[in-house]
């Protein structure tokens with residue numbers, strides 16, 4: 592803490608566009624509550640200026656910037672610039688956190704542990720608390736097959752879950768499951784949204800957890816739901832929506848009306864930021880203060 596408190600921390604976010612990012616709010620609150628001096632700057636680099644990405648990462652390598660978050664559209668395109676990837680970033684093939692260690696640029700991904708930690712916070716550790724007694728593996732259905740679906744699928748598979756990935760494009764879901772199958776030994780399947788009613792009719796699968804990892808339901812289109820019309824939500828499932836604005840999405844409202852336990856993705860947002868903050872500063876991130884700061888602004 593001595594060294595951490597005597598320096599001015601230079602943190603920031605690479606992405607485009609960045610006008611609506613909540614990261615400055617989260618990290619400024621974290622710095623303040625941890626008693627550290629510093630700033631969190633937005634580096635909005637348009638996709639037609641790739642040289643700017645290299646120049647920004649050089650500033651991290653040289654120690655001028657202590658830590659960077661990475662968001663759309665750079666989570667995968669920064670990979671060639673990095674010297675090392677953590678095991679979780681390697682598995683997900685995407686990076687949301689960058690820092691330098693002994694002159695090497697390291698890429699990490701805190702979305703996957705951020706998701707797991709938040710679920711654990713909600714249901715209480717271990718995650719198997721979601722699992723009904725007498726069944727072998729808890730099972731999850733993830734909607735979407737993009738970057739966050741990949742982080743969630745990896746996190747749950749790694750934690751020993753049986754995972755289904757549903758997407759509107761079968762090919763995207765197939766690619767995701769094929770690449771994770773090379774790294775995990777638990778069962779993972781893919782399906783289209785259109786196939787879900789057929790699956791439920793034919794097999795009546797039991798899901799302990801339903802995760803929305805699509806942007807469907809996000810403000811200003813808060814009335815739309817990613818769940819297929821006329822299909823009942825999986826009975827007994829915990830419903831987790833990565834979307835947190837609005838705080839109650841159409842999917843979460845349907846879960847409440849069906850008496851299913853549910854949560855939005857605000858806790859994951861806070862947790863992934865806290866884990867990045869800890870990687871950069873070596874200080875415990877004050878989660879309660881960051882949660883308060885961000886929830887007041889949604």
Ligand code: NAP
Nearest residue numbers: 735736737738739740759760804805806833856857859860
């Ligand atoms: P992404 O990489 O763009 O993936 C989005 C996925 O959703 C893709 O599979 C996409 O399919 C699908 N999708 C998009 N629109 C759809 C629609 N109308 N109907 C059905 N599927 C649709 O995005 P992401 O980074 O995974 O983010 C997804 C959501 O999670 C965003 O709302 C993001 O803000 C949120 N998120 C939250 C946290 C958190 O900490 N709470 C962290 C990460 C992300 P196509 O490729 O066919 O469009």
